[in-house]
Amino acid sequence: MTPAAYRIVDKRGVPIAAAVAAPAVQPVKAAGQRNRASVLSRVMPAGFERDTVATQDSLLPWLPRGLNDPLRRGEDVYEESNRASFTRYLETLRERDPLLFRGCNYFDNFAVSKGFTYSSDVPMVQKLTKRLWNDNDMDDMQHRLAVELFGSGMLVIRIPKMPAGDKRVPSVELIPSSQITHIATKDGRVAYFRRRWHDLEYPEPRQGPQLGVAAITPKRRVMTEDVPAGEVVHITINSGAKDLRGVSPLGVALKWSTLFSRDLEAIHMLSLARSYLGYVMTVPGTDVSDEEMKTLRNYIQQQLVQRTDMNGMSYHTIPTGQVLVVPEGVKMEGVNLLGSYTGGSNNNEVREHKLMAAVAMGLPEFMLSDGNYSNLASSVSQNNPLFRLIDAFQRSLLRAIREIVRLSFDRYMDMGYFAQMPEQMVKRDVDHVSELVDITAPDIITPDITALATPLATLVDRNMVSRETTAGMLGLDWKKERQRILDEKAMGLPLMPSAPGQPAPGTTAQPPTLFSAGAQPVVRTPDGVALNERAAQLIREARVLYTEKAKASGGDPDALLAAASEFRQAVRDVMQQLLAKAREIGQQSDPNTSEAA
Amino acid sequence: MPAGDDFMVQVTVRFLDDVDAIVEDVVASAQQAWLMGDTTITSELIDMDADAVDLRLAQAVDSATWQGYQAGRVDVIAGPDGEGLFWWDLDPGAQHCADCLARAAGGPYTLTQLVTEIGMPGDAPTECDGGCRCSLRAAA
Numbered sequence: 001m002t003p004a005a006y007r008i009v010d011k012r013g014v015p016i017a018a019a020v021a022a023p024a025v026q027p028v029k030a031a032g033q034r035n036r037a038s039v040l041s042r043v044m045p046a047g048f049e050r051d052t053v054a055t056q057d058s059l060l061p062w063l064p065r066g067l068n069d070p071l072r073r074g075e076d077v078y079e080e081s082n083r084a085s086f087t088r089y090l091e092t093l094r095e096r097d098p099l100l101f102r103g104c105n106y107f108d109n110f111a112v113s114k115g116f117t118y119s120s121d122v123p124m125v126q127k128l129t130k131r132l133w134n135d136n137d138m139d140d141m142q143h144r145l146a147v148e149l150f151g152s153g154m155l156v157i158r159i160p161k162m163p164a165g166d167k168r169v170p171s172v173e174l175i176p177s178s179q180i181t182h183i184a185t186k187d188g189r190v191a192y193f194r195r196r197w198h199d200l201e202y203p204e205p206r207q208g209p210q211l212g213v214a215a216i217t218p219k220r221r222v223m224t225e226d227v228p229a230g231e232v233v234h235i236t237i238n239s240g241a242k243d244l245r246g247v248s249p250l251g252v253a254l255k256w257s258t259l260f261s262r263d264l265e266a267i268h269m270l271s272l273a274r275s276y277l278g279y280v281m282t283v284p285g286t287d288v289s290d291e292e293m294k295t296l297r298n299y300i301q302q303q304l305v306q307r308t309d310m311n312g313m314s315y316h317t318i319p320t321g322q323v324l325v326v327p328e329g330v331k332m333e334g335v336n337l338l339g340s341y342t343g344g345s346n347n348n349e350v351r352e353h354k355l356m357a358a359v360a361m362g363l364p365e366f367m368l369s370d371g372n373y374s375n376l377a378s379s380v381s382q383n384n385p386l387f388r389l390i391d392a393f394q395r396s397l398l399r400a401i402r403e404i405v406r407l408s409f410d411r412y413m414d415m416g417y418f419a420q421m422p423e424q425m426v427k428r429d430v431d432h433v434s435e436l437v438d439i440t441a442p443d444i445i446t447p448d449i450t451a452l453a454t455p456l457a458t459l460v461d462r463n464m465v466s467r468e469t470t471a472g473m474l475g476l477d478w479k480k481e482r483q484r485i486l487d488e489k490a491m492g493l494p495l496m497p498s499a500p501g502q503p504a505p506g507t508t509a510q511p512p513t514l515f516s517a518g519a520q521p522v523v524r525t526p527d528g529v530a531l532n533e534r535a536a537q538l539i540r541e542a543r544v545l546y547t548e549k550a551k552a553s554g555g556d557p558d559a560l561l562a563a564a565s566e567f568r569q570a571v572r573d574v575m576q577q578l579l580a581k582a583r584e585i586g587q588q589s590d591p592n593t594s595e596a597a
Numbered sequence: 598m599p600a601g602d603d604f605m606v607q608v609t610v611r612f613l614d615d616v617d618a619i620v621e622d623v624v625a626s627a628q629q630a631w632l633m634g635d636t637t638i639t640s641e642l643i644d645m646d647a648d649a650v651d652l653r654l655a656q657a658v659d660s661a662t663w664q665g666y667q668a669g670r671v672d673v674i675a676g677p678d679g680e681g682l683f684w685w686d687l688d689p690g691a692q693h694c695a696d697c698l699a700r701a702a703g704g705p706y707t708l709t710q711l712v713t714e715i716g717m718p719g720d721a722p723t724e725c726d727g728g729c730r731c732s733l734r735a736a737a
Contacts, residue, residue, distance in 0.1 A: 123645050124629045127638060167634055417632060423625070523666045532662040539654050546623075547647050551640055555631030560624055568620040571654065575612050578658065579665040583605060586669020594686035594732035 083245055087152045088178040090250050094151055099257045099354070100250050103361035108146040110387075111394040113442040115139055116401055122422050125436045132408050136172040138401075144174055145400055149237060150393070152177035153246030155400055156193055157233040159407045162414065170411040172404055175227070183244045184226075190234065190244065193227045233403040237396050253360035260353040267350075284331075362389040390444055398441050402434075409434040449474055523585055531585065535578040542570035600675030600708050601668035604717045608664045611720075612657060619653055660727040664719035667733055671717060674735040675708045682736035683711055685718075694724035697731050705736035 094100050118133060120126040132138070149155050156175045162168065175195060182194040200218040236246030304316040358365055364386055409432070412418065418433050425433060456470040471478040523531045549563035623646055630642035675681040682705035687693050693701070700723070706715050711733075716722055718731040 123626060123642050124633070127633070127642055131638075419632075420629070422629070523662050532658050535658045535662070536655050539658065540651060543647060543650055543654070547643060550627045550643050553627075553631075555628075555639075557628065560627055560631075564620050564624040564627075567623075568617065571616045571620070572613055575616060575657070575661060576609065578661055579605070579609055579612070579668075582662045582665025583601065583669040583672070586601075586666040587672045589666070589670060589673065591670065591674045591681075591735035594684075594734040 084178055084181045086251065087248075090151060090248060090254065091176075091178055093254065094250060097257050097261065099260065099357050100253060100361075102367075103253065103357075103363055104147055104150050104250065106363060106367065107150045107361075107390060107393055108143055110390045110444055111397055112142045112146050113444060115442060116142055116398065117440050117442075118405075118437055119440070120437045122424050122436050124417070125422070125433065128409070128412055128417065129405065129437050131169050132172075132405070135169040138172070138404075141172065141174060142397070142401070145397055146393075148174060148177060149235065149246075149396060149400070151248055151250055153237055153239070153248035153251070154180075155233065155235040156180055156227075157235075157400065157404060158227055158231050159233065159404065159411060160231050162411055167415050170408040172408065177245070185244070190229045192229055193232060193234075195225045195227055197223055199223045231407075233400060233407055235396060235400045235403070237393070249361045253357040256353050256356035256360065260350065260357060263350045263353055362386060387444055394441050394444065398439060401439055405437055405439065406432060406434040409437075443475055523582055525581070525585065531578065531582055535574050538574045539571055542567055542574070545570075599672045600679050600681075601671035601717075603712055604671060604720055605665075605668045608661070608668065608720050612661050615657055616654075619650060619657075623650055656727075660719055663730065664717065664727075667718050667720075670733050671708070671711070674733060679708050682707060683715075684734045684736050685715070686732050686734050688730040688732070691730050693731075696721070696723035697725060697729060701731070 090100075094104055116138075118129050120129060145155060145157075154177045156177060158173045158175055159170050160173075162170065175193075176197075179195045179197045180193050181196050184191050184194060199221045201221065202216065202218045236243065238247040238249070239245070301316070306314050306316055308314050355365060358367075362385065367386075409418075413433070422433065422436065424436055428436075430436065452474060456465070456473065459465045460467055460470055468478040471481055525531055525534075546563050546567035549566075550560060553559035553563065626646045627643055630639045630646075633639050633642065671683075674683055684704050685697070685700040685706070687697060687701045700715060700721075711717065718729045718733065719727055721729065723729055
């Protein structure tokens, strides 16, 4: 039987084109040639008559891309020739792909950790660095630097030159690498960075609640700027001789991470699609030609639903989520078209895709897995390469921050600071004032104090390493700790012996103190007053007077020198009187005992 | 001439030089601070310097007190004829440098040895230098 017309419908079953008149049935050409329609009408079961078989180009029409080209997702970004647009794509994917996001996050949090710190023993340098650090929120910027460097392979940080007379803190601006469309060179050196971005100009904010819903539409303007290389700190990673831009591990991991995602999608789709697949039905003790078998077949066909494939052709299939009712004794099982494609960690192919992405980012597998393939030994042995990579990455960040400080101090010098070179620069033989700032990177792993304490104490006892070094290895600030020890000594608290559980050599009941800290035997006047305390009090009073005069001087050199001269004379007088009085008390002391009076 | 005069002269010159150096540093820092162009920052910098100066001078006072006291003990132990002998005693509550340990292990010393070789606690060529809290005692 020939249908009057073909019905072409969309996925909702709504006709999308006018019915097309059915072509005329082909006449029988010769006695030996069969009419196709008549052949089909004989082999197709009742209710399935049609002149043509429903076409289905894609074997798995429910997959977004099918099996024809599983790697293609729209435009092929792997062939992207524009590094800026590729970087923009990576920025987007970092927000979507869990492997790429977490890889970036690990390097950021391990490398930055508690944060880089700065210090300087030159007060002015310390103060200027503090203002630079706080005004530019460098504590937050460290994380942005890490994410940008790992995510794009490059840092472009702008510290613009200030206009003459402007004494504001130099501004540090991290330019997104995706905005850098070109890096222009001249004579083999970088001359400037061309930057392009979209500037959004929003309307002025309205005050208070407003009635109704109002749209907010910013004006979008494309802005372009050429940033001179002299204002830029430019840092790259993984760059070879030809590279001006670095290579991001995310870009290298992208392809395999995408494949891994699609593997998981396919596994999920297949799980759903199993209900779409054909079922093999076996009825024990029956023959397909039996009348009862035909009745059963019709019974099942009545439960089928009509669906439409991607080409708009309709077909019948078992409904998803529905229960297919069959008589007792009938066995139904799904057709497994793709064999043992079960996915998960048992599937080596899927695991290899994930491993390739992990290799690109330098992460061990156990950091990206559920631990099926890791135990303690493998976790520890896999760690070392990772921490070496993180250490190298941290050094790149440290270099970036040092360059930021260096360029910022160039701006300070343009403003007129450090016209007179600080004496520490001469003493330490450094070339640039920014080298007086010590930038310290945080520990990647917290030191294990319980493991380190005993060996370090042994090394100190044998004079092989200083206390200051061991304090640093334990993550402590030696100057602060020493001061705290002195304060506790002053409070009369017992000090810890030099080695745990061991008394210091030569001592009896009293725990030892550091000889350089001084056990402070007190020299007292006959009326019981501690001589050094009285002298210190007098000197402090002179110092307070000097400080007030220095602040009031307004920078007048003569006034400063006069105040300093008064201060100097006052301290010299106190010191001379102190020495004379101390000698006098010594002359009156008992020569046969070494204890202080 | 009292026996401790040599030491006293050395110690006095040294501490007065230290005072001059500290005050010079303070003035230089104050001049730099006034270049900031912001009175708040200048004031903070001057206060920071003041804290450092207080610490340095306090340490100098402690050392000067002890060394002056020891110079007096040199006077009384050496005696009017300068023939007294000296033991070098360690402070039982302190850890000691190798130089002080060696001095305590040796002796007794004459005044000449003290002046030419051994030195006086705080004014001796020892590792602990001005922080030394050892003391001199008369040998019986």
